[in-house]
Every structure is written in structure tokens, then in C-alpha cells.
Amino acid sequence: MSGFDAYAYAQHLLSSLGDPGRLPPASGVRLYEGSRTATGSPAGSPVSSPADGSPASGPPADASETLLAGVWSALARPGALATNFRLVESGRQVDRSRWMRSRVGDGEVLHTTLVPAYLHSAIERGATLVISHIEALDERVMLLCEAIEYQLHARAWVNCYITAGDASAFDVHSDDHDALILQLLGRKHWQVDTRVGARSRDLAPGSLDRVLEPGMCLSVPRDTAHCVSGTGELTVHLTIGYEPFADLREEALAAHELLGTSAPEPDLEWLATRLAMRPDRRAGASLRSALTGEVGDSTRIRWASRFPPKIRTTDDGIVIITMGRRIRLDRRLAATIGLLSRGSALAWHDLVAQSDLPAADLRDLVRFGARNDFLICEG
Structure with missing residues (x-):
């Protein structure tokens, strides 16, 4: 593998998206523009700099290319993880039998290949190819996912979205988890309601309205309404979904609720210790x-x-x-x-x-x- 330092790259992204002492998601909806400048940004747009206020030092120059290579690798070898792939067109999931071939052989091994002709034409028409949990398919993405988990004390996963159309495969919606959006190829139009927790189907006036380019990263807290559309060119982005402190915070609050007692915010040191007690192990063999x-x-x-x-x-x-x-x-x-x-x-x-x-x-x-x-x- 290349000399890509996923840990240093993740550290750079998180510090660039956070306020002093407030890493995502606490820092809210924020956009890190990479090597781009804030010149020409809409007034009030949350363009960010490192937590100490100093100019952002650039991430590894080949970070986007390295991760993009991981996407192409996963796409070329779907293997037994056929269910990680979805093709969405006009808001509906396309039946896999149209664009994927699978057979069982060599005992109980599932052999899977994509059907390029159908897949290519569907993406050209505006369909979106979704690769869920792409960290399970490529080591480069896996290392970035691990680094995000470590630094945010979170359970994390990575989905990939590929499209070449100019429409949105999904309507305005919100997710039940926090997310970091990392643009790898082409440009994609994002509209994000800056009212964190607003689940309205209508975005508020003054919402973030930007076209993301390669190297840019966007923080979208959970329950935040957003709409995404292509720009008519081939575009690839990663969505790193994560749950800070896994579900420990919810467990602690639920326990207080059952006992009928007040529920103060759990102590961060206590949460970190509880996480260390979990048996969850990284993928890898020694x-x-x-x-x-x-x-x-x-x-x-x-x-x-x-x-x-x-x-x-x-x-x-x-x-x-x-x-x-x-x-x-x-x-x-x-x-x-x-x-x-x-x-x-x-x-x-x-x-x-x-x-x-x-x-x-x-x-x-x-x-x-x-x-x-x-x-x-x-x-």
C-alpha cells in the first residue's frame, strides 16, 4: 500500500472542521475547503480553519487519489459482498438481477460480478451506485474509518456514492447519525439546513448551499435536513457515518429514565472507559x-x-x-x-x-x- 497516513489525514480533517475544543458533531454544520480559499464564499458560510485559528496546513496531497483508488478497487471486486451494492434510480432501488450476476461455487462461496453495460448506462441516466460499508472492501478506506473512530470515540462506517447525473437520487431527508462527507472526484451540489436537528422537508433560508469539489469535507450532524444532487459529471464521494461513544450515552440516559431519576449528561471519562471495556475488535489477522x-x-x-x-x-x-x-x-x-x-x-x-x-x-x-x-x- 502507499505511504498514505490515514491517521494523520483524519486528524487534519477533524481539526479543520472543529472549533477550539469542539470536534464534530458538536461544531455543527461546517465545511472544510481543503486547499481552496474562502474568497467568493457566501456570507456566513461555515468555512473552517484549524482549531487553534492558524491557517489550515494541507493534508497529504494524494489523500483523495488514494481513497479514490480504494473505491475503484472495491468496484472491480465485489466478491461475496454483493449485498453491499445498491443501484438507485428515480428514488427506487434497481433489482440486482439486472446489473449483477451471482453464482454459488467452490463449496458455498458466492461469486459475484457486475454487469458493466447496464451499470454504465444506468449511471449515465442519473442513477446512483451506493457501496455500503466500503471499509470492508478496501484497506485504505478501512484505515481511515478506524482513524475516525479512534479520534471521535465513535462507531463508524463508510458508504460510497457514485453518479454522473444532475438530479438527486434521494429527496430532502435527514439521517439518524452524524456524518462527514468527503468529496473524491468531480463536483456535487449540497444543500444543508444549518438548523441542526431540523427535520423539515423545506430547507430554511440561509442554509448552506455549496458545490463540493475534490478534497473538500462537510460535517452534517444527525437529524439535519439536507439535499444532494449531481452536476452532470462523474462524481464520487464518501459518507463517513458515525455514532459518538457508540450507543453508551443513550444506554445511560435510558437507565436513568427507567429508574425515574434525572439524567445528567454522562461524564466523558466514564464513557471512554466503558468503550475500552467493549470487546469490539478491528478487522485484521496476526x-x-x-x-x-x-x-x-x-x-x-x-x-x-x-x-x-x-x-x-x-x-x-x-x-x-x-x-x-x-x-x-x-x-x-x-x-x-x-x-x-x-x-x-x-x-x-x-x-x-x-x-x-x-x-x-x-x-x-x-x-x-x-x-x-x-x-x-x-x-
């Missing part, structure tokens, strides 16, 4: 390192839990709470554990360069982490 103990130059290492762990220092070591388990380690490993638990994927040579441990001790830690499934070691 079979080679776990069974043979091998860690090579091409090995990439990342934390295995879907949500950030909680790390506590004690008199005799450190205690890691992750995926519902407590792991005790020597205090000498604290700095390296902190590095690994950031959530990004690190190549072995980068880990060696950044860690304060001797290479032999570091190798033992990585092997131990793979064996005990709190580190994912691939390659």
Missing part, C-alpha cells in the same frame, strides 16, 4: 506473528481494539484496559504502549525509530501483543 513469533521489516503493527484503550500507571507497572480485558505490563513499556495505542498503523522500521526500547525488547513486546491479541501484526 496469524504469522502470533504462531511463529516472526516480525519482519514489512510487518505493520496497530492496536487491535476498535476503541482507544485506557492506560493507567501503578506503582509496579501499567494496566491496560482494552476489549474488556486488563493487561499488566512493565512500566518500561509505557512510552511504547502509548505510541502503539494511538490507533495508527506503524511499519516495523518506524516503530523501531520512534520507540525508546531496544529492538530486541520491542520485538518481544510485539510478539507478545500479537499472541495475546491486543496488537494486530500484518505483512
Whole structure:
């Protein structure tokens, strides 16, 4: 894979969309324009800059191209995940038998291919191809999804939308989750009601009305009415849906309601600890390192839990709470554990360069982490 640093890119997007101390969705409807300037923007349009007020430093120049390559890869190999694909035309879902061929073979394996002739003509007519959970189909998108989850303490997923028409496949609507919109190819027209929580079928005067171009990112909080349409050219965008603190906040409020007590907003530290207790694991296998103990130059290492762990220092070591388990380690490993638990994927040579441990001790830690499934070691 390329040197695309999904963690750094996600960090850049989130800081560019947020106010000081207020990351999405708390910062409301906001638009990050990438390398574009705010010149010519409508008055009052929420063009954003980094949280510290300094000029936005540009994201990796190839970020959109890297993610777009992931979209084309997923489109070329739908494989067994045929149900991840939907074709919507004039507000209705097109029967899959028209544009997709599937057969069962080699035991119980489902072989799926797309029918290019029908698919191409449908998209030209204005149909929209939707690839749900595209993070399950491409590693580049998966790493970005993981990075968003880690930094927002959220459960996240990614859908992709491809169209070449100028109409909208969906009417004005709102979603029951927060979303980040990332434009990858072409231009797409977005109208978003800036009244967060407004489910009206009519957008309010002064709503955001912009055409997104590649590299631009839009934050749309849950229950916010919006309408999307093409511009008559081939366009691709990703919608990163996410639920901050998964459903823990709703669970806490529901518990208070059942007890008939007042429901204060749950403490963020408590929510983060509860997330660390969840067993949710990232996709990935460490079979080679776990069974043979091998860690090579091409090995990439990342934390295995879907949500950030909680790390506590004690008199005799450190205690890691992750995926519902407590792991005790020597205090000498604290700095390296902190590095690994950031959530990004690190190549072995980068880990060696950044860690304060001797290479032999570091190798033992990585092997131990793979064996005990709190580190994912691939390659």
C-alpha cells in the first residue's frame, strides 16, 4: 500500500472542521475547503480553519487519489459482498438481477460480478451506485474509518456514492447519525439546513448551499435536513457515518429514565472507559506473528481494539484496559504502549525509530501483543 497516513489525514480533517475544543458533531454544520480559499464564499458560510485559528496546513496531497483508488478497487471486486451494492434510480432501488450476476461455487462461496453495460448506462441516466460499508472492501478506506473512530470515540462506517447525473437520487431527508462527507472526484451540489436537528422537508433560508469539489469535507450532524444532487459529471464521494461513544450515552440516559431519576449528561471519562471495556475488535489477522513469533521489516503493527484503550500507571507497572480485558505490563513499556495505542498503523522500521526500547525488547513486546491479541501484526 502507499505511504498514505490515514491517521494523520483524519486528524487534519477533524481539526479543520472543529472549533477550539469542539470536534464534530458538536461544531455543527461546517465545511472544510481543503486547499481552496474562502474568497467568493457566501456570507456566513461555515468555512473552517484549524482549531487553534492558524491557517489550515494541507493534508497529504494524494489523500483523495488514494481513497479514490480504494473505491475503484472495491468496484472491480465485489466478491461475496454483493449485498453491499445498491443501484438507485428515480428514488427506487434497481433489482440486482439486472446489473449483477451471482453464482454459488467452490463449496458455498458466492461469486459475484457486475454487469458493466447496464451499470454504465444506468449511471449515465442519473442513477446512483451506493457501496455500503466500503471499509470492508478496501484497506485504505478501512484505515481511515478506524482513524475516525479512534479520534471521535465513535462507531463508524463508510458508504460510497457514485453518479454522473444532475438530479438527486434521494429527496430532502435527514439521517439518524452524524456524518462527514468527503468529496473524491468531480463536483456535487449540497444543500444543508444549518438548523441542526431540523427535520423539515423545506430547507430554511440561509442554509448552506455549496458545490463540493475534490478534497473538500462537510460535517452534517444527525437529524439535519439536507439535499444532494449531481452536476452532470462523474462524481464520487464518501459518507463517513458515525455514532459518538457508540450507543453508551443513550444506554445511560435510558437507565436513568427507567429508574425515574434525572439524567445528567454522562461524564466523558466514564464513557471512554466503558468503550475500552467493549470487546469490539478491528478487522485484521496476526496469524504469522502470533504462531511463529516472526516480525519482519514489512510487518505493520496497530492496536487491535476498535476503541482507544485506557492506560493507567501503578506503582509496579501499567494496566491496560482494552476489549474488556486488563493487561499488566512493565512500566518500561509505557512510552511504547502509548505510541502503539494511538490507533495508527506503524511499519516495523518506524516503530523501531520512534520507540525508546531496544529492538530486541520491542520485538518481544510485539510478539507478545500479537499472541495475546491486543496488537494486530500484518505483512
